[in-house]
Every structure is written in C-alpha cells, then in structure tokens.
Amino acid sequence: MALKSAMAVTGVILVLYLIAHMYGNLKVFSGQEAFDGYAHGLRELGYPLLPESGFLWIARIVLLASVLIHIYSAVVLTLRARKARTDRYQVKKRVQRTYASYTMRYGGILIALFVIFHILHLTVNVIAPGGKSDSPYERLVGGFQPEFWYVTLFYLASVIAVGFHLRHGVWSGMATLGFNKASRQGKINTVAMAIAVVVTVGFLLPPLAVTFGLVS
Template sequence: MVTSTVPTTPRRARYTTVALKWAMAISGILFVLFVLLHMYGNLKAFSGQEAFDGYAASLRTLLYPYLPHEGFLWIQRVVLLVAVVVHAGAAIALWRRARTARPQRYVVTRRTAQTYSARTVRWGGLILLAFIIFHLLQFTTLTINVGGEFDSPYERLVAAFSHWWLYLVYLVAIVMLTMHVRHGVWSALQTLGASDRSRQRAINLLAYVVAAALLIGFMLPPTAILLGFVN
C-alpha cells in the first residue's frame, strides 16, 4: 500500500503558522536593529551640527566606491521595506488564523490575561506605519516642510522639533514604538527558541531594557531642542 508523505491539513496549518511566526520574528529583529542604529544617529545632535551632518553624509558614502553614492542607504531602505512588509503580512495572516481557529467567547476570555502592550500591539503597529510614512516624507523626501527649508540635516531637525505639536506627535509614535518593541522582542525570542522557564525572566528584562533605551534615546534630542538646550 502506498502511503502519502503530504502533511495532513492540521499539520500543514501548524507548519505554516510556525513559518509565519519565524518570518515575523526575524523581520521584527531587523527592524529593532535599524531603530537602534537610527537612535544612535539621532544622539549625534548633542555633538553639534558638524558631527550630526558629518554622520548623515557618511551614510551616503559608506562602502564607496564598492557601492555607488547612497548605495548603502538604498540597500538599507529596501531591506527595511521588505522587513516591514513581511512583518505586517505575517501579523495579518496570524491574526486571521487566530480569529478562525478560536471561538469569539474564548477570545474575550483570554483577552484579560494579556499584557497591555500585547493588546495594543496591532493598533500600535498601524500608528507606527502611519508615522513612518510621515517621517520619511518629512526627513527623507522633504515633501513635508516643518520649520523652514534647510540643506543641513541638523538644522532641519532643530527647526522641526522647535514646534511643540510635532514633539507631541513624535512622543506618541515613540511610545507606540517602545510598547511594540517590548512585546516584539519577548515574542521573537520565544519564537526563536528561548522559551524555557529558566530564561523567561531574562527575556522579559531584555525586552524592557531595549524598550526603555529606545524611549530615552529617541526622546532626548527632541526634548533638548524643545527646551532650548540644542539650537
């Protein structure tokens, strides 16, 4: 008798779910690494205009002449775009699977046991996506002009965050980012194998440390600009 090696539907669905979780974890880690690097660049504002503009210029010439001018930046942008698309696509697919697999009553019962960041991670992701588009239009394509037109990245940064309303928009986005990252780092490390009980406390601590570092690191320059310490 010939036996089939094709996985049954439940097994196939389980394998697909695992693959989606891995895709979400890896793309999420890539995004976290990018925002940590971005935060480091923003902190250059405390070193003055020359250091900040010099760092921005160095990103455009990194690995030149092995890569064309701005080649590294474009590779970074493409990788980040792919990571965001994969992350969002996997999140939507997993959410739809969960909605299909669980009765509504069970979902409502389980919701009380989730952390606040886990409950808001989906809406936080949508807010982050909207902010990323706004941020790119403001500081990358220069389509949105807040505070005047300047050739210097440092001057654009200072002019923008001299406006209190933009500071508040940025604050909301960064709070959403840190909540998303806290839950995401914890979930990603669980997915990638660090799921035993002995590591739970360390994983949770690492997630909070990364989230706190991003909140402080990203908000320091805008706060200093708004208060007049950086001008």
C-alpha cells in the same frame, strides 16, 4: 506556518536598525557638524567598494522588504485569529497578560502611520513646518520648534508606542525563534524591557531637547 518566523526575523532586523538609528540621532548633542557629518558618512559607507549611497540603498531595500513582510504576516495572522474566535466572551478577564502584549496590533498600526509621516517629514522633507533644508540638522531643529508642539507630541506618542511594541515584540520574537527556555525567560524579559526603555528614551531625547530649547 512560516509567517511567524518571518515576523520574528524581520522584527530582529528592524530592532537592530532602530538601535543604529537611535545612535545616529544622539549625535545631535555633538553639534551640527557631527550630526550632518554622520548623515553624510552614511552615504559614503562602503565606498569605493559600493557606489555613492550604495550602502544606504541596500539598507533601504532590506528595511522596506522587512517592513512589508512584517506587516503582511501580521495582517494574515490577525485575520486568522479573528476567524478563530467569532463569538466573543460576554465576560473576559485578563489573567496575567501585559498592556504591551494586547496593544501589539493597534500599536503596529500607529507605528506604520508614524513611519510614513516621519519619512515625509524628516527624510524627504515634503512636510516641512519648520522650513526645508539640505542639512539634516536644520531639518531636525526646524521641525521640532516649540510652535510645532503638535509634531513633537505626535512623535512622543508614536515613540512610546514603539517602546510598547518592542517590550512584547522582543520577548515574542525570541519565543518564536525558540530561545525562551524557562531558565532564560527572566533574562529575555529584562532584555526586552531594557531595549524598549533605551530605544524610547533615546529617540525622545533629540526632539524634546529641540522643543525645550536645549539644542538650537
């Protein structure tokens, strides 16, 4: 019973994080100094109240817990839904459901795999086709060079999946938290669509700009 509330609350945390993350990424257009300075500033956020990188570690723990709770709830609820209809329809028509709503689960799996790759790629820098670097800016620029078009392509697909996930997720989370009154449904749908589009475009701009040589 609390599983869906858990999905909604962790979903809200993750959406807020994504928006902050996207904002940071866009600093790439202000040059290497601004981008690296921003990344470094995150480590010193809250200092001296918090130890060096203290804020970063709190954020990481909250995010990891949110992701794990989100995935756990999704798996349990998916299994429950499977059990709720074991005999499938011979013919099934979609009446009004959106593409985003019925790809939530598949999209979620793709996003989970992408997040693992993304952390290994640009955070930990274990996977570094463009060469390792201590500068986040160089990691980004090196990682999306035109010869690594397949990396950019994977990012493209994954970020679009995130967009679809948010399109239905924001709407669904708001309903689970009890906000979707009939009078507000139009607005919530618009906001869900806006967040999905802004996050998708915002995350795609930096890698595409690098691949097409606008940022070097």
